[in-house]
Amino acid sequence: MTTTEEKVSMELHHEVEQCLFYEARLLDDFNFDGWRELLAADLHYWIPARRSRYVREKRAEWAIDNDHYDDDMSSMDLRLKRLSKPMQSSLDPRPREVRSISNIEVGYGENTQELRVDSVLVFMRNRLLDNEEHIAARRQDVWRIMGEGKFELVKRKVLITQNSILMANMLSLL
Numbered sequence: 137m138t139t140t141e142e143k144v145s146m147e148l149h150h151e152v153e154q155c156l157f158y159e160a161r162l163l164d165d166f167n168f169d170g171w172r173e174l175l176a177a178d179l180h181y182w183i184p185a186r187r188s189r190y191v192r193e194k195r196a197e198w199a200i201d202n203d204h205y206d207d208d209m210s211s212m213d214l215r216l217k218r219l220s221k222p223m224q225s226s227l228d229p230r231p232r233e234v235r236s237i238s239n240i241e242v243g244y245g246e247n248t249q250e251l252r253v254d255s256v257l258v259f260m261r262n263r264l265l266d267n268e269e270h271i272a273a274r275r276q277d278v279w280r281i282m283g284e285g286k287f288e289l290v291k292r293k294v295l296i297t298q299n300s301i302l303m304a305n306m307l308s309l310l
Contacts, residue, residue: 142243142244143242143243144238144242144243144244144251146278148251149234149240149242150178151285151287152240152242152251152253152279152287154255154285155174155279155285155287156180156237156240156255157237159171159174159289160236160237161235161261162174163235163308163309164233164234164235166219166220166230167232168216168219168220169220169307171183172186172213172216172289172290174210174287175209175288175289175292176209176280177209177291178208178209178290179207179208179212179289179290179291180207180208180290180291180292181205181206181207181208181212181217181289181291181292182203182205182206182207182291182292182293182294183204183205183206183282183293183294183296183306183310184203184285184293184295185203185204186295186296186297186298186299194221204296204306205291205294205302205306216307219307219309223254225306229263229264230289231262231263231267231308232261232262232263233260233261233262233308234259234260235257235258235260235310236257236258237255237256237257237261238255239254239255239256240253240255240257241252241253241254241255245278248281249280249281250278250279250280250281250290251274251278251279251280251281251297252276252278253276253277253278254272254274254275254277254281255274255275255277256272256273256274256275257271257273257274257275257294257310258270258271258272259271259272259273259308259310261303261308266306269302271296271297271298271301271303271310272296272297272298272306273294273295273296273297273310274294274295274297275292275293275294275310276289276291276292276293276295277289277290277291277292277293278290278291278292296310297307
């Protein structure tokens with residue numbers, strides 16, 4: 137978020153924060169139907185792969201040809217269906233997940249009905265006795281204002297700090 141973007145009111149900022157916290161709780165509770173209600177029909181959910189680059193290198197740090205996720209609403213629906221009825225042994229028993237959202241910045245997007253929301257995510261997952269995994273990431277979102285304190289997620293770009301994700305699988309939503 138740049139310093140030239142128009143900032144939102146403290147009240148609107150608070151409403152967006154509450155929406156992000158609510159979204160995190162839905163995902164922590166594996167409430168995929170509830171989370172699905174927050175998604176826009178024109179959703180783009182993207183987690184690009186990261187590459188290590190020296191400062192002198194001109195190539196992009198973020199891969200555009202090798203994504204962890206690159207979902208529209210159709211592919212997200214399929215992902216949610218698989219996660220809702222897990223058949224994989226890696227999801228049975230279900231892991232325990234928690235998401236902590238911080239450093240929330242909110243500004244208007246392309247118009248006054250869209251908000252650009254930048255945040256930091258720390259994700260922790262534990263399964264069985266001692267299998268603990270974590271991810272730290274920056275998220276760049278676009279949320280559409282629906283009125284009466286409701287928002288829908290239009291775009292999410294998740295920039296994971298790790299080059300190699302040290303998790304058994306990427307069967308979690310960030």
